[in-house]
Amino acid sequence: MQHATPQVSPKPCNSAALSFTAVPSLSFHLTGSGGRSHVLSKAWNQASELLDSELLQRLFREACGLTENELYERLASWEDNSDDRGLQQRQQTESTLRGEVSRLQKEVSQLRDEAYAAKKKAMDAELAQTKTAEKIEARMSLSRRQLQSIARGMGAASGLAERCRDLQHRADVLNLELGSLKKAARQKRQAMEDCSRDARELAQRLELAEKDQPGSTLLVEAEAADLQSDFRAEVVSLLTERSELRESLQKQKEMVELQQLLADERMLLEKRRMSAADMLREIADLEEQADDLERNSQRVLGEMRNSLERLAMQVEELRRAKDQAEDWLGAVWAALNQQRREQLLLHQRVKEEDDWAGRLQDRTESLVVELQVLEKETHAQQRIPETPDKETFRSLALLQQSRKDARQALSRQLARSRQVQGSLKEAETQQISLLEDLRPVRPMLTLS
Structure with missing residues (x-):
């Protein structure tokens, strides 16, 4: 018996049924x-x-x-x-x-x-700030030392001025004494001239007496002895006055030297005053430079602060x-x-x-x-x-x-x-x- 091969016809299937997704x-x-x-x-x-x-x-x-x-x-x-x-x-x-x-x-x-x-920029800025601060500190210390030296100089100058005032007072007193001594010396000189004139007159009279009256020798000798004693007394007084005048002249020389010293001291004081004014001007300039440095340092610090803030933000x-x-x-x-x-x-x-x-x-x-x-x-x-x-x-x-x-x-x-x-x-x-x-x-x- 022969068997016919069955024909398989495609059966229409549902799309929901035809799926492997059920498993x-x-x-x-x-x-x-x-x-x-x-x-x-x-x-x-x-x-x-x-x-x-x-x-x-x-x-x-x-x-x-x-x-x-x-x-x-x-x-x-x-x-x-x-x-x-x-x-x-x-x-x-x-x-x-x-x-x-x-x-x-x-x-x-x-x-x-x-x-x-x-970081490198911050380190460079910090190093520059440190150097600037060191320079400012050195200048400030130099200014302090200069101010201290000026203060010491002003103290010495004030003491020297006080001494000069005392010496000036003493010089004035000595000038008054010198004037009085000069006046007394002139009077003494006038007296010596009068005495010398009297002595010359007495000598002339003695010569005339010797020529005219040889018998009146004793009277003349007595008068001459009296006059000689008076003359000796006058000479002694004149010698004492001379020694006093020498002493007064020595004092006058000392006063002149003192006046010269006072003039020199005045010149030194004027120079020191001028140097003090110059130093004060230099101190003012240094203070201005210090203010400029402080402003620059503040500006640098502000820039560094801003850079650090930017770095912190970064x-x-x-x-x-x-x-x-x-x-x-x-x-x-x-x-x-x-x-x-x-x-x-x-x-x-x-x-x-x-x-x-x-x-x-x-x-x-x-x-x-x-x-x-x-x-x-x-x-x-x-x-x-x-x-x-x-x-x-x-x-x-x-x-x-x-x-x-x-x-x-x-x-x-x-x-x-x-x-x-x-x-x-x-x-x-x-x-x-x-x-x-x-x-x-x-x-x-x-x-x-």
Whole structure:
């Protein structure tokens, strides 16, 4: 009995029924959503409970309305889209991360250079301020010493002026005494002249008496003795007056010398007064210079204060940038860890799907064996009516078609799993290179 090959017509299936998303494990693989670990574990538990013989029958029922090409195109388009989307997202994330890392390195180097320049500028300003303060202190100490010397000179000058006033008073007294002595000397000189004139007259009289009257010698001698005694007394008085006049002349010479000394002292005082005025002018100039230096130092201090405030603001901005960088790096590390966990979960998922694919292959082979047994039984039972035979052949054809579809799906899944493993290895190498790029930023995190 010849059996006609049944024609399998594509049955219109509902889009809601024709989906592999009813199984949570397949739903995760098809949607490509990287859920959390507890969601995956829950889905995996549900999938492990549902993947049994009823699951195979359900898969066969859902795939009954699709041809081989449609099913293959659907699976291939979904897998390509999911893989391409994941790779594009990963590559975009890695390129963004590399760009941010390079930008952060440039900003960190620039900020370090700016901080070093600002620190050097502050040190130079502090050194200049120290030198200026030392110069001001030296000038102020010199001014203090000059003021002290001026004060000592003024004290000595005041004492010398007092002494000069005393000497001037004594000189005035001595001048009065000198005038009186000169007057007395003139009187004495006049008296001496009178005495000498009387003596000459007496001598003339004696000569005349000797010529005229030799007998009156005794009287003349007596008068001469009296006159001689008077003359001696006058001579003694004149000698005493002469000694007194010599003493007065000596005192007058001393007074002249004293007046000369007083004139010299007056000249010295005038010179010292002039030098004191010059020193006062110099002190005023030094005070003006000190005021100028103080104003300049205040200006320099204001500039340094402003520069320090700007430095503090820059340091605060650097600190905020560092905190933002730390937060961003923390988020990046969290994203990397999450990506690594997702990669590990995906790798584990691929392994589990490979196991399930192997089990499905074994089950399919067992079903093929059962189908072969059923074909043999149907060939042996030729007395069965024609209608059940057609239905059986139709079901067998559907089973064979489903077996072919399952084999093709398994082969594609195995190929895709190999591609996923290769992409996982590439992602791991890219992650290692990304960690190497992030290594220069780690010291900044450790310093914080």
